[in-house]
Amino acid sequence: MVIQATGLTKDYVINLKGKGLKGMAKSLFKSEKKTVHAVQDVNLQMDEGELVGYIGPNGAGKSTTIKMLSGILAPTAGSVRVCGLDPQKRRIQNAMNIGAVFGQKTQLWWDLPVRETFELLRRMYNIPADRYKKNVDEFMDFLDMGPFADQAVRQLSLGQRMRAEIAASLLHDPKVLFLDEPTIGLDVNVKVAVREFVKKINKERGVTILLTTHDLQDIEELAKRIVVINHGQVGFDGSQAELARKYADGKHSVSFTLQQEVSDILLPEGLAAHCTIQREGRNVKVMHDSSVSSSDLIVALVQRYRLTDIDIEGPQIEDVVMEVYRE
Amino acid sequence: MAVKRLWFYIKLYPYFVSRSIQSRMSYKSDFFLGVGASALMQGLGYVFIWAVFQGIPEMNGWSFYQMVFVYGMAAISLGLNEFLFAGSWNVGKHVRDGSFDRLLLRPMGTLFSILAEDVALHGIGSVLFGLAVCIVALCRLHLALSLGKILFWIVAMACGSLIFFSVNIVCATVSFWVTDISSSMVMVQNVSEFTKYPIAIYDRKLQVFLTYVIPFAFSSYYPAGFLLGMESSPIYWIGPILAAAAAVTVAALFWRYGTGKYQSAGG
Structure with missing residues (x-):
């Protein structure tokens, strides 16, 4: 030591x-x-x-x-x-x-x-x-x-x-x-x-x-x-x-663009509880915590919808630190 | 171990000091003005004694040239202190702005760092002036000093400057508690003015003060009394050495205590 x-x-x-x-x-x-x-x-x-x-x-x-x-x-x-x-x-x-x-x-x-x-x-x-x-x-x-x-x-x-x-x-x-x-x-x-x-x-x-x-x-x-x-x-x-x-759970996200217009994004039950969805027309961002792996989420999405421009984001250290300092 | 450490400092000191002189010498006119001012200050005091003695033959048993000798001794000690121990004036600044940190990060005693960091060459002006008037005084008094007494003289001057230095350090140490202490340091410096004249001419209380409280009298009056053969009591020759040893010990202990209280500054 x-x-x-x-x-x-x-x-x-x-x-x-x-x-x-x-x-x-x-x-x-x-x-x-x-x-x-x-x-x-x-x-x-x-x-x-x-x-x-x-x-x-x-x-x-x-x-x-x-x-x-x-x-x-x-x-x-x-x-x-x-x-x-x-x-x-x-x-x-x-x-x-x-x-x-x-x-x-x-x-x-x-x-x-x-x-x-x-x-x-x-x-x-x-x-x-x-x-x-x-x-x-x-x-x-x-x-x-x-x-x-x-x-x-x-x-x-x-x-x-x-x-x-x-x-x-x-x-x-x-x-x-x-x-x-x-x-x-x-x-x-x-x-x-x-x-x-x-x-x-x-x-x-x-x-x-x-x-x-x-x-x-x-x-x-x-x-x-x-x-x-x-x-x-x-x-x-x-x-x-x-x-x-610890500090940035829920800060993971998968973003994509839908190729066709759909009324609602539906996720399998096991995943839905851990995700929140932001949507602007065809551009969608699914935020999730670390209990969900991004690959599982993408597989589930690809099975149901046709997607392009898939973008995976982890938590940014800035977010983490701001969260910590706020305490 | 201690010897090794001492040797380390002895080797390091000249190197540090030469660096300090190097950076000071970049301001040459400052240097010459300083030497001139320092000698002029002492010169004015000399004129003062001379003027006083125009009216009287002696003062409490001290003749003009005996007084001049005391005056010269004080000038040498003060000059050496000014020259070698100028760093003690920087302590307050280091504590205030937190730059004392860097002295604590070095693998050297902080007191050594302070001393090695700064010398004020113009102190030499005082030393040279003091030496000159002492020699004149000795000639006029028709005194030839034995080799032993000359050696004692050198030791006494070293002790005298150490006494001034110790008192300065004690004052400077206070800056670990109180942020600005330069005014109190100046005040104590002014007390040293008393040592330019034999303390025999002062009130008894002041004599005791200059002997036992702030022992400045051991830088001039006592060793001069011994060197001029006016006094034979041991306090006149062993006194300066004991006083210097005591002053340095007190200063070093107080310094150590003070640095432990250092609070640093800022982020």
């Missing part, structure tokens, strides 16, 4: 400031406090080499969880082990085991060229010379970083910087990688490059990856397992297929 979080909880205490000057003066002496339960009783286990998509709406507690796993924040309650270590108490050793990318904050040195930043990291993590060279060459090549490797970080575009951030987080061969919204604000090409790179790192190096994102394409392409957090609590933990079954 690479990551093991049990009953993980984080409360923030926020000082509420009053409005205006008067409120400010008041809060100097007596401040009202409010407790925010950012993460509540989260259990998360990840095996070596797993890639988990950690999703949830803004403010759900995703970043707070990652900050506790990476040793930045101390949990209010519960226990965390990353590679067998308590990330906060053994912060320095834990830092050697993990890599982290926060899409919203840079880990690089603003005034230094990318190449020098890597050199600093080499010294900081004591990376053996041969590993360092191999990693830099491979990352530079795969992420096409050559053109901007000698520019100061502050001069990079977001896409260039993000590629540098991800490469930087992996130079020391971490066992675990935390990616907190790594594709935020990136154009399609860079997104694809980042996804391919993450896939490759996970597959070839067996790096355990926890990924948060609002881009569902990331999730669809990368994460077999999804953990959904909302209001600080885990609402779902399982495969993409299970997620779809």
Whole structure:
């Protein structure tokens, strides 16, 4: 077990400031406090080499969880082990085991060229010379970083910087990688490059990856397992297929066009109970839940009617996620 | 293990600092202005003492050049602190905008990260000025320091800057609870003004305060008293070392406690 979080909880205490000057003066002496339960009783286990998509709406507690796993924040309650270590108490050793990318904050040195930043990291993590060279060459090549490797970080575009951030987080061969919204604000090409790179790192190096994102394409392409957090609590933990079954039942559909006008679409009894029919002239959409297989439905339809343009649709991950977030 | 760790930091430090200087040097005029301003500030204080002594031959047993020596010692310690430990001024900013996160992600002590991240070269202006007036004072007092005393002097200056640094760190640590602490840091910095003159000229209560509460007096008055051969009590020579050790210990423990309270920021 690479990551093991049990009953993980984080409360923030926020000082509420009053409005205006008067409120400010008041809060100097007596401040009202409010407790925010950012993460509540989260259990998360990840095996070596797993890639988990950690999703949830803004403010759900995703970043707070990652900050506790990476040793930045101390949990209010519960226990965390990353590679067998308590990330906060053994912060320095834990830092050697993990890599982290926060899409919203840079880990690089603003005034230094990318190449020098890597050199600093080499010294900081004591990376053996041969590993360092191999990693830099491979990352530079795969992420096409050559053109901007000698520019100061502050001069990079977001896409260039993000590629540098991800490469930087992996130079020391971490066992675990935390990616907190790594594709935020990136154009399609860079997104694809980042996804391919993450896939490759996970597959070839067996790096355990926890990924948060609002881009569902990331999730669809990368994460077999999804953990959904909302209001600080885990609402779902399982495969993409299970997620779809749980939240988007009834979102499967078969659409077709009738070749002849018919008054009513009739389905065999076993199927009819699980289907709803939408119709607009000859264009028909039959929606059904997952207890009905699309092929059975099509066979039943073809036996009774003459159809063209048959189109089968599964639940869209957008629908699923919207459903989950609504809870 | 601890030795290995220390060696790791010693090797890493110059590399980090040279990077910091590299990025600071891209603003060259800033650097020269800074050195000039820093030396000028100290110079004004010198003029002040000189003006006071135009009217009186000595102050509570301290002659003009003895006072100048104390003044020079304080300038050296303060300058070293300014030069080497400038990073402590960035703590508040790191905590406020959440960039302290990235220091916690590195496999290094956070205090080391803070120190290695920033040096303020213009502190050298103060150091050079202090050194110059100390040498002038020694010549005028016709004092030749033994090798032992010169070594003590170096140690005392290191201890003095560590005391300033520790007090700064204690103030900076408060930013883990209170968001803006720069004004309190400036206030404590202003207290260091007192160390430019022998504490013997102050009220008893202030002497106790500068010795036991905020032990700034160990950066100038005590070691100067010993170096100038004016005092022989052990507090004048062992005091600076003990005070620095105590200050660093308190600062490090408080820092460790404070970083545990770090709340990060934003998403």
